Amino acid sequence: MTESTVAIIGSGIAGTTIAYLLAQQGIDVHVFEKGPDYAYPQSEQFVEEILNQYDNPAHDLDRKYRQIVQDGDIPFLVDNERFFRVGGMATRWGAITLRMHPIDLAIRTHYGRGEDWPITYDELEPYYCRAETLLGVSGNTDDNPFTPPRSQPLPLPPFELSYTERVLGEKLRDHNILLHTTPQARTRTLYETRPGCQNYGVCRACPLGARYSPGYHMQLAQQTGFCTLQTNVSVRRINVDQAGVAQSVLVHNNQTGEEWEHSAQVFVLAPGTIETVRLLMLSANDQFRDGLGNSGGQLGKRLGFHQIRYALLRYPEPVFPGRAGPHTAESHQFIDHEDRGSYGGVKIEFIESEPRSGIADPTFTEMDNLQEAADFFLHTRWMWFHAESDMTDEKYVTLSDTRDPFGDRIPHIHHQSSTFDAETYAFSQRLFQRLNEATGTVSSFLQPYEGWTSWSHHLGTCRMGTSPDNSVVDPYCQVHGIRNLFTAGSSSFVETSPVNPTLTIVALAIRTADYIMDQRLK
């Protein structure tokens, strides 16, 4: 048996945020990470992946420990969007840090569909400010009339639009579409000990640490002497006693097979949405027969994926994409609209970063001229349509009968897109047509309805609410019925909203950390 004051399962951005905040206050924290360590800053990964084109398998968890059964209409392998290592999915994220809009937290009130969050934007706003400071967010909301209200400016200046985006932006403005800069967790200038971005443009393996990765705060947490990080271990169960108090977790060393129990005063589950709901289900006992926090039958239900589709815009003149790694232009103009009761909001992202395959296919058999081979790339702008999705009875996570090497049932994900999703896609198509007409494309392509990715935006299944009858966690992410067990991450999301989830994840994590310190450890 080992012990700590607080035990955190998962070292992704949510778990690391809480570990860091607690350790800063001298609270003894033990973090369990299922995957391997992952160097920060990512200079080692830069040499491997960028200079030597080598995806080192040692940087992620063996697939046999992370199986998923999935069915429905998901057009990708969900597990391919998960990264089991120190820092989790935020070791690869795009670092776009957007606040939800006030209406996003009150969809039912405003549009008569979905559910309202049990917290308001005004309650969350101070935590958004703290999250932006924690992550070192660069941006300027002055050029974005659609931005939600804020009480503090962003801590760092913005990344400017690229030359091409300014040219396209002028054409779009003539057609009443506004492009603006994008708040993001990349350091525009020196911030704390993180150097300013130098536009290497390969942010997935940023050698400087300019693009935020949780390893930054995990190292700071460990340096306090109050945070212990243990890697390559799987937490298999949460042991809850008859009084509804979490007493310990069962830990398994992936390499040696050793198992032991770890006790703590408070436990935080932050292993990502899929594994959070899985662990709560696996930890069912005589008192919580259907899983922890599941007295209302909501555990695993109301899964949300952002449906993100790429598009290509081809122009007669070369547009020379790929000159900037940071995200530059977006349009939040269509995040909220008057028909949002019928179909969702859509965020438009213009992409400046490089394609992973280079400016031309190395198997160019038809061209005998490099300029010709690169023609497609040089004349094409990539963009993404980042669409809101609804959470229905046809989108859920449960347990499969298939078992992992430990004998534990693996997750089963079912997802079937809805009429809402189809109508939201039709909206994207109309927007895309407007973009084509406004900017004078010669050809274009929008990924079809059946093809989308969620860019690791796995949301819901342990939704937040005031009553255990219709939710899994309370507004502070405490699991209903178990006062010393909390979740952290996007599993508590009530609705998807159209915007990237990570800033909200961090804001909620900060709020949960405050609550733990004030209400559970005093």
Added chain:
Amino acid sequence: MTITRRQFLLTFAGATAIAAGVGIPFVLNYVEQIRLLPLPDIPPGPMDDVVRETMRAVITTIFVNFPVDADRYEQYLVYHAEKINGYGKVYQDFVTELNRDSAYTYSKTFVDCNERERRFVLAPWLRMPITRDERLMDGFGHGIFSLQVSQHIFRELLTMFMNTDAWIAVGYEAWPGMPRGLDNYTQPLSSL
């Protein structure tokens, strides 16, 4: 800088056996088949000097008309030989076969060949037989190993080129992976 058709042909066409106007004629379906051919499960290790010198000569032959930093491509090969299972063996075997081909044609090693001779020796490796008849005409008889060379040497070197020096060749100031600063991208390309 625009690469002319002539420069490109000089780089890749070489021998008359190569169809005119063909660059690097990898055939995608063969490339896909290569995915089923794993690298040999042989531990990594230091690269032999002969292998290193010969692979350097291969690099300079492939990119003869492009302003590339050959050291970087050589370092790429050294990294793979020293860090990843199987690459060293593929490089070693390729060099052995290449030297056999050059000895057969020119009675000397690949390194000792001049630029034109090197292109002629290299050309059959760069052209994958497409039809059964063409495979039968593959006089050097590289067989299935040539597919492995295609995937793990040529395709990787060309991918690296497309990710780096090709950007400069078509007019960019720098390629992703270099510190490009936060001012240039807000202005028109200086080459325009």
